[in-house]
Amino acid sequence: MFKRLLIANRGEIAVRVIRACREMGIESVAVYSDADRMSLHTTLADRAVRIGPSSAAESYLSISAIIDAARSSGAQAVHPGYGFLSENQDLASACVDAGLAFIGPPADVISTMGSKIVARRIAREAGAPVVPGETPVDQSDQAIAAAATAIGFPVLIKPSEGGGGIGMKEGHAAATLSAAIAQARREAIAAFGDGTLYVERLIAAPRHVEFQVLADHHGQVLHVFERECSIQRRHQKVIEETPSTVMTPQLRARMGAAAVAVARAAGYRNAGTVEFLLEGTGDSARYYFLEMNTRLQVEHPVTEQVAGLDLVRAQIRIASGEPLPWTQDALTQRGHAIEARVYAEDPISHLPQAGPLLLYREPSMPGVRIDSGVAEGSKITVHYDPLLAKLVAWGETREIARRRALAALRAFPILGIKTNIPMLVELLQHPRFVDGALDTRFLDVEGASLAARLSTGPTPDVLAVAAAARATTATPAAGGASRDIDHSSLDPWTSLRGVRV
Amino acid sequence: MFKRLLIANRGEIAVRVIRACREMGIESVAVYSDADRMSLHTTLADRAVRIGPSSAAESYLSISAIIDAARSSGAQAVHPGYGFLSENQDLASACVDAGLAFIGPPADVISTMGSKIVARRIAREAGAPVVPGETPVDQSDQAIAAAATAIGFPVLIKPSEGGGGIGMKEGHAAATLSAAIAQARREAIAAFGDGTLYVERLIAAPRHVEFQVLADHHGQVLHVFERECSIQRRHQKVIEETPSTVMTPQLRARMGAAAVAVARAAGYRNAGTVEFLLEGTGDSARYYFLEMNTRLQVEHPVTEQVAGLDLVRAQIRIASGEPLPWTQDALTQRGHAIEARVYAEDPISHLPQAGPLLLYREPSMPGVRIDSGVAEGSKITVHYDPLLAKLVAWGETREIARRRALAALRAFPILGIKTNIPMLVELLQHPRFVDGALDTRFLDVEGASLAARLSTGPTPDVLAVAAAARATTATPAAGGASRDIDHSSLDPWTSLRGVRV
Amino acid sequence: MTSTTRAWIHGRLFGACVSESAGDRPFDVVPLGQGRFQLIDGGRRRTAFAVVAGDAWVFLDGRVFVVPTSGQTTRRVSADDATALMAPMPATVVSIHVAPGQRVDRDALLITLEAMKMELPIKAPRAGRVTSLACHAGELVQPGVRLLEIDYGT
Amino acid sequence: MTSTTRAWIHGRLFGACVSESAGDRPFDVVPLGQGRFQLIDGGRRRTAFAVVAGDAWVFLDGRVFVVPTSGQTTRRVSADDATALMAPMPATVVSIHVAPGQRVDRDALLITLEAMKMELPIKAPRAGRVTSLACHAGELVQPGVRLLEIDYGT
16 A cells, blocks of 8 residues: 555545545545645645645646655655546646556546547447537538437437537528538537538437446456536536435446446446436436546546445555445345535626635534534635535435535525525425426526525525624634624614513 | 323433434423423433432432323323332322323332342343352351362352442451451441341452343344443443353353343343353353343443444334334344443543533534533533433444544544543553453553543643643633734733744 | 615614615514624524625625715616626726717627626617717726717717 | 644644653644534645633543643653542542551552442651551542652651
């Protein structure tokens, strides 16, 4: 096992890996930019190395800075976390060149699965269904319309080289397709300098269901069940859960086997996730391979809570050459877990927020786990993504987990910057969420009604608390102890002393 | 299901029940003495009723005050927690008389199992072994010696009416027994006004292993596996865990069946615990019924973490008349859980401590659960027992759980009063604990060496932090934010400005 | 309708004008230290959290409110004409889509900012004419500073 | 041997005399707010917690130390002759086992107190003669107040 491990990341995932190292007796080395000089992950690690200025491009995205830090600190392994360089094959290669273990798949597998086209081919050859589609060789409007008709309407027309939803147009009939083709082509040229279009079947209201896989260096590949991540806004996941409310044992077995087959075909190692779109319900639901994420997912804790294992520990053990300690049959699901991502963002406008956490108190209650990268007094900056913490509630049933998540969010005060907690509280009570009737358009459809519920102003009880805070606290901004009333600061409240009401 | 439930207790267990109520949609009613006017349990409940002055005898031990509070608040059920009136049959009767559901067994069962002699008889008749022993009718020295010889040496001679270890004497051979008999008789008369002696076989180095049982009102009785609680000081448990390190599937099945048989024979309802002494290891280990606790145990969370269910929720559901939602075969154990009790006590002298929690920060990390009755700023008083919090670590294996508990205790700062955390940290690293080589005399034998490891003074690193605290914090006592240095308060540290070293 | 919200705080009764109807019983608010407050409303108890940093931030039942020092009106969540033309947070100007003198419709895209890996569009709150620009592409802009001026009257 | 412990605090170097050997490199102590401190010792980082309430309380690696204001000696854990005759906490006097004038051996039980459901024995730290009693059975006594006087010289 490694003696010292460097974490090439920041925030909650760096803290998560540091904690795993501590439990395993491995010394942890954090890296930090100037903005993170005293951030939680920097202060919690056993050692820490500065890797550059605040800009991510010059710090957390700098392969040379990461490798230098690993060398100078005497680390034997590098954990990339998620985001940043976690799916960058050059970091994986550079680690190997420097004699460091990269905690993830080999560089060529990252490269292979990073190409959507190659990944799709591998999946199809491994027997995993993909969304029917093609890039017509003949890119004339007629040929594209013919391809659409062959695939079957409705279809999605999108730039072949694209991503992020840009230039994606729906087509619902051959007769009305030419406008969509023209617009998609125009946007493809504008955004990517290439007007080549791809046509695929439009899955109207799919669920996002992904399978966690683990592969060791001894030939064992297994899956650790599914996660449903249909609640997302612009491809940013907000709520994840496991099991999926539409999963059946038979469907799970088929999809799990498909995920394992894809990982095997790709020569996968370590932890990864095979994402599917799921259409329909029950044993006959159709699933389509979407892509493979060659790293730990943000939402890995729901799997850990329900499967009763530690994925980060498993990653480190796999990377050190140990065989997986489980067989597929030994893995079981127990209960239900729901993760709510707490973002520093306005709950209505969804604009990211920066500022100090004047008050930040994590709820502590049975069945609730908080993975966080901040503490009271932390300053949230504009430099990195706005994820503050992940609240994971486990329960014997989905309904218990849901109520527990709700109770925990209502006991998770964060003041000083706005967070999406008020939106999460409404979301967890939405009738469709309660029923588990989810699809990836949930927030597109329901977002406005959720926001409307948040647009009311402070009620009298809130004003009473505000007045009490003003009246009693000398330095409340720092969460200090209450003091005697400063009678000079009672404005705007008027003393009604002697007036009984 | 109940609409409103009163919790006849305080501290962490009251908080635990309030949280369960909140998740179940039941309104919670706290009761409080004057000392607890703004304690955590009082402030967290939906409603709260004052039941008397700070003295427990006039508040938490007053049946009439509890019943009055339940009546005036419109509660439909009373949860007694543990300690206080939880095993008092008069509270159970008074609840029934007042038309309130008592969340526990019927009054007559409390009474029956509260008598050690009757409980022992019920256990024996139900087929559960008891420690061989008797109260000789002829109380002459000769008859007692004969009884001891018949039982088999070593024996324990103790007052028939006694308790709490008073007047207990060991006897190792018939020839040397008369001095022990005389001394035990003298102490029995002095302490209880009755010199009648009881002779039983001395179990030299037993483990304390108890089984959780659940019984509904529809005839189902099941057990939720064992807890080992051998780490105790003067019958006060300090560390509990499940599974027990000596348990085998075969032994568990036998002991579990014995626990269920005792509960059935007693007409038991709701959650209870059957305590055994365990002698030896492996399938052939011998177990002896000790007593039955007719209430929730302090250490119930280790069972919850490993069995994946909620015992407080189960208690409330049983009391409301619902059948148990599980069968014995559906219950499974997963992983290992260790509970460390955090007491307000000097870690060396074990004297209970009173004072303010100037700083109190619960660790938050995967696999760690904190059940607590206090918050930063709480004042610990002399009126009640010194349990502050329970730290429960779960892991895939015992070793992972142990390391996790250790990491969590090292990240659980409590300042302002002394706690036993430093002792727990040493205990969890003791080679015998690491090996699971436990018995109920563990702390008697190892306590001194643990204390010796704590008697060293502050090291230079600690002094450096103390100096920094003095130099930087205006109101650190309240955990306030750091301020600029107050240069007038730097004593005793001398500024070495300009001196590079 | 303007009425008075009343609360007992440290044994003294306080009142404040609020622009909605309040109950006829005062709240009891007990400071518990560390920014925790017990709010008692009739028999019902809740725990709130609050800090004062210029405005008062209050957390209650999973909602957060920013109560301005004036106390009598609450901060609007929707942007008004002035704040609509400011960066909501420190951000980088990616591109400017208008020029001085240009007429713009309501919701026209004026400026694109980037912060925290997200693009933030600055749109015209109402129709008008751009009179001046106060930023340039690539500039790091701070919240509270107007990025451009629009004359809505013409 | 007396030596100096040194630490960088807020960019200034401080030193204190301690009665054991200290390393030859100063610690770097960075206040993080809310009583949290980063302690950097060579390359190794640890998080400590501390508050000052007269004495400084410090939590580090699961141990707690009370560093008195004088800073140069640490509070002894074992009771000295004076504090041995005081209640360690507010407590009720259950019984008094000695009378003025009585000679007592070392460890003789003098007074039994009760607090938090536990009996607390007050024992003689050394042999001596009881000169006076300053409490009576049933009295609630406070810490820091001598319960009786013993003359150890006779």
